[in-house]
Amino acid sequence: MAKDKPRRPKAETPKGFRDYFGAEVTERSAMLAKIAEVYHRYGFDALETSGVETVEALGKFLPDVDRPNEGVFAWEEDKDWLALRYDLTAPLARVYAQHRNDLPTPYRRYAMGPVWRNEKPGPGRFRQFYQCDADTVGAPSVAADAEICAMLSDVFESLGLGGDYVVKVNNRKVLNGVMEVAGVLDPSDPDKFAHERGIVLRAIDKLDRLGLDGVRQLLGEGRKDESGDFTKGAGLGAEQAEVVMGFMQARQSTGQATLQRLTELVSGSETGKAGVSELETIATLLDAQGYGPDRIEIDPAVVRGLGYYTGPVFEAELTFQIEDEKGRPRNFGSVAGGGRYDDLVKRFTGQEVPATGISIGVDRLLAALHAKGRLGQTAQGPVVVTVMDRDRMADYQTMVSELRNAGIRAEVYLGNPKNFGNQMKYADKRGSPIAIIEGGDEKERGVVQIKDLILGAKIAESATVEEWKDRPSQYEVSRGDLVAKVQEILSSQS
Amino acid sequence: MAKDKPRRPKAETPKGFRDYFGAEVTERSAMLAKIAEVYHRYGFDALETSGVETVEALGKFLPDVDRPNEGVFAWEEDKDWLALRYDLTAPLARVYAQHRNDLPTPYRRYAMGPVWRNEKPGPGRFRQFYQCDADTVGAPSVAADAEICAMLSDVFESLGLGGDYVVKVNNRKVLNGVMEVAGVLDPSDPDKFAHERGIVLRAIDKLDRLGLDGVRQLLGEGRKDESGDFTKGAGLGAEQAEVVMGFMQARQSTGQATLQRLTELVSGSETGKAGVSELETIATLLDAQGYGPDRIEIDPAVVRGLGYYTGPVFEAELTFQIEDEKGRPRNFGSVAGGGRYDDLVKRFTGQEVPATGISIGVDRLLAALHAKGRLGQTAQGPVVVTVMDRDRMADYQTMVSELRNAGIRAEVYLGNPKNFGNQMKYADKRGSPIAIIEGGDEKERGVVQIKDLILGAKIAESATVEEWKDRPSQYEVSRGDLVAKVQEILSSQS
The missing domain is CATH 3.40.50.800 (Anticodon-binding domain)
Known part of the structure; x- marks a missing residue:
């Protein structure tokens, strides 16, 4: 009988992981260093937490209700369950709760590093990727939100993307006001219609992909996609749906006119009025610092998919065109997003602590810099x-x-x-x-x-x-x- | 009955992990950037692998025979066992085996990033820490080893530590020659006395801590430490032990004299002679480039604990004094080490591929820069x-x-x-x-x-x-x- 050859291990990355070589590494480092320089200039302090957290501290699942199957990599160790962090916000919550007596208030921090998602890998979708966040914890004033927007704008300028981006601002309170007017939010019972509002939120967030008709279908009975799959809608009546549609398209040629239109739309809702007023304050602050509408603008179509935002929301888009896989021109699109969320540390301490922040999509931003020819000079051989x-x-x-x-x-x-x-x-x-x-x-x-x-x-x-x-x-x-x-x-x- | 309060999660890092704030993060980044700059200038390319590898590719346990209980963090995922990398060398082996057709030969690469060890945490000993490595794969010539030594010396110069360090070089083949002369290595049966040689290696490596007498005891019957614990020795006879002791103290006032002394000690061993000749070549190459003995020196007492080195071994020491916890002055000591190891990818491909490299202890080097006042200037508030x-x-x-x-x-x-x-x-x-x-x-x-x-x-x-x-x-x-x-x-x- 032939002797069994010892089996050799396979030289392969685990499924969904990859290696980065040479310029892929150094260009990312250089970009992150430039972003860190802007964050630092704004008074934000670096924070680096470890990749591993307790499952208890992390919360076991991602807050993104749109992807309920996203999970974490977790394992049991000496009777504790440990997990790899899935974002940089959950560790910030843990850090702030743990060290709040030693940290300044407000606490401005930035963090950059890998995060891990236990989700099905796909083309261009990896289970380890970089995030690059900046958050201000403990500042209830919308001046903190305005600062985040200005900082984000400065980040793009420092990366050589001046003229090629716009930071869009909206406010969840305005949206809630609209929901109230449309009859899917009852201020005396915030939990009522929560399911419907979730569908509305995600429908608006998909405007780019689905177009106005697609969104309208999702606001109503539902929508059948090209493959024939049916997505159940929010069940709004035609009139209710029109209120939401009107909100989504409320953007006018100037910020002032947009605010005016929003005021009309939320008429009768206290929350809505407060939201418009916050947007006004943000606009005034940014204006005074010279951030014109070519850099930062109010756009009611920006809602962000995540359920947990409570006030201003931001999204940064790159406005130049690239070719898609079929050679058709399309806008490069979103590379950063964030907003205000006020229950950051509540699950640890019971206290509500206001926070606002931004997360930059590192890989997409790198791709954008490549597309604009802003990279590649450093990649010289010896x-x-x-x-x-x-x-x-x-x-x-x-x-x-x-x-x-x-x-x-x-x-x-x-x-x-x-x-x-x-x-x-x-x-x-x-x-x-x-x-x-x-x-x-x-x-x-x-x-x-x-x-x-x-x-x-x-x-x-x-x-x-x-x-x-x-x-x-x-x-x-x-x-x-x-x-x-x-x-x-x-x-x-x- | 009172309603149970929902239990709040504890806001704590897992045991053995910690957070890094502000200057702790930026000073490390700045130091790593300076090191990367030197590595890059030497033609080394960046490589960044993911934190997660298959257990199969990684090998489940650390190669360091001195600490057999060190483990990895591992978990099962879709029938695969995954693990966090415990160093940067095992992933390099996997990468080189996986991509060897696309990579240049020789492949010079550097890597810096966190690694994870599932070991008992202790004071100053964490389960996640940074490593910073440079390796040359596929270059059998000792010119590659000389280059690593020169590069390491340049790293210290660029960090402002000129005059405060020395890179020490030795060669495992010389040691093996000495083992042969001492009768604990039989060239015709390399496995014989392997256990004894392991004890000898670790005993020499502990010279700093145990002194000459302590090492001599470990070479012989064994040693009882202060607490009364007994460590079994290698069982060498007095004459055999003296050969090893002579080797360890073979350093002379000049490199040339040291080489002369080593030649005498390994007389009769082919391996030993080859080792001395390699050391000679390294000395000549470094001399020609102006790296004098004040920067790089031959020191037979350097053996490195790891079993897998096959030729030249390196260790970098900082020579200035600091106070220990009891206020006594002591040398700062080792901050980097490495050497040649020739079976890097053999477990994957069956082929022997020569490799040589260095790993810098990031945290100790940072501590050294602090002790020398080379850091801290950047840590200014807004x-x-x-x-x-x-x-x-x-x-x-x-x-x-x-x-x-x-x-x-x-x-x-x-x-x-x-x-x-x-x-x-x-x-x-x-x-x-x-x-x-x-x-x-x-x-x-x-x-x-x-x-x-x-x-x-x-x-x-x-x-x-x-x-x-x-x-x-x-x-x-x-x-x-x-x-x-x-x-x-x-x-x-x-």
Whole structure:
């Protein structure tokens, strides 16, 4: 009988996880550093909690009612149930409850890092991804909300997206006022019609995807999608539905006119009036600081899907167009969202603590920066010093050492140097801008060969024979001029 | 019967985990960014794997034979066992095996991020902590090891620790040669005496703590520690033990002399000779690049505890003294270690792939930078604009907006402004350098009050009445001069 071969482990990431290489990592870091710089300038302090929390502190399930099946990764450990954090807000609640006597009030904090979701992976949908949040805890004033909006606007400016974004503001209280007018909110019994209001909220949130008719169907009896699946609606009568539809389309050409229209729509509802007044305050504050409607605007169609918002809600959209998978132009869309939520730490302490904040979709924002050509400059390979004579490794390492001391990314080829072609293939794979060659002959004559690989590739692609002659991509310089010549070529490439 | 109160969740980190606030986060980020900058300059590419791996890919237990009880956090998910990574080397092995056709060879990569250990938490010992690694995969030449040593030296220089560190190099092959001479390694049967060699290795690694006598006891019958606990030794005879002791103390005043002494000690062992020759090559390469013995030295006492090293081993020590918990001076000690290990991906592919690398102890290095006063400058609180008249929030936010546009960290007080004392207490808690005051009177006169809180605190601590009069810590300036005056005060404070 043949002896069983020992089974080798599979070299695979778990389903729904992935690896990030090179520029994917450094570009994200650079973007997060720029965002952190803005947050810091606004007086927000960094907070880093661990990836692991107790299930008890975290709350076992996500608050997003739209996706009830989203879960967490959890396991039992010494009789405690532990779990990976699914967002950065739940840990903030735990931190604030745990350290509230030592923290300043209000507490402005930012946090960035990976979160984990135990959901079905799909294309472009991973079980670990980055979040980047800023929240102000303990400030009931809408000045805190206005500040979040201004900060978000500054983040986009600092990322070079000025003119390509708009921060949209709305207020849940206005929406609740509208619900009251439409007869699906009874101020004396807030729990009544909660189910219907949830459907209304999610229907409005889907305006982009479903269009006005689709939303109207969901407000009424329900909607059959293209595949024939039926989604039950909120069951509003035609008149009720029109109130909601009117609200959704209440945006006018100026903020002042929008506020005026909203005032009419919520007429008779105290909550609605309070909401409009808060929006007015936010608009005044932002106006005074010079954030015009080209940067921050009031938009009643923004409601955010999450049930827990209680006042102002925000959403940041990128307004430039990209092509979708079928080549059709479409708006890039939402890259950040947030709002005010007032029961952050209540489950721990019993006290209501007001909070407001924003979460930036790191991956979408990175994709946006790529689409706008704001990234990619940093992704340069190293200068490669080739090895022509393996006994003279010290000579080659001295060269890279000189280059590095001049701030140039450089390395010596450390594979088997026997085949020079492999060394050039390696340089190509690394995206190297320049290769250095010093064989025995060069050594004797005190010179080095410097190959401009970028120019070489360009010439190889398109040049005529004349151009080829006129534009050499390889230079012989004396050994002492190595660093200066490399610097010259690098600056000609950029 | 009284109704049961719903039990509130405890607001606590899980046992062995902690939160990091403000400067704790930003100082670590800044340090890691500086290290990444050096790694990048050496041609290393960033790699970020997810926190979660399959248990199969990870290997269930840590390779550190010295701590067999260390475990991982693992759980079952859809019939797969998943686990949190316990270091950054195991994921590198998985990545290299998974992507080896797309990666350059040699593959230089760096990685930094949290790892998790399911071990008993203790003081200063956490179950999540940062690692910061650089490894070269697929380069058999010791030039790769020399490069790692040079890079590590450059890391310390770039962190401002020049003159305060030494990178120590040794070679496992030399040690194996010594083992051969001492009769505890039989080249024809490598498994024989493996247990004894493990004890010898760990005994040498403990020289710092146990002293020469303690090590000698562990090489022989064993050692009883202060508490009376007995650790069984390797059982070497006196003569055998002396060979090992001689090796450990083989360091001479110059690298050349040390190499000479090692050559004598391993006389007759082919492995030992190869090891000395590798050390010689490393010394030559580093010498040519100007890394003198003040930065990198050969030290036979460095063996590293891990069983899996196969060639050169490295350890970086900080040489300045700090006080221990009892106030006695002691060397700061080791902050990084690594070496060559040649079976990185063998368990996945069956092929031996040579690799060499280094891991920096992030928390210890941070502590070192603190001890040397290299940190702390960034930890400045924001300028606080106080709220004297809550109806004029727009005025105050305009002030902070102006300050921020000038690059100054600033915020408006967003708590309840009623009690001015609370606002000043808040500024104190935030470590604010300056507070701005604009009441109705100031507004009318077109001025603002600027309080230098750092100078104020200094004066309050030590000044005589005369000094108090001479050195006012509060200034009245016209509203238009706000930013300029704040800048002036901030630069006088630094």
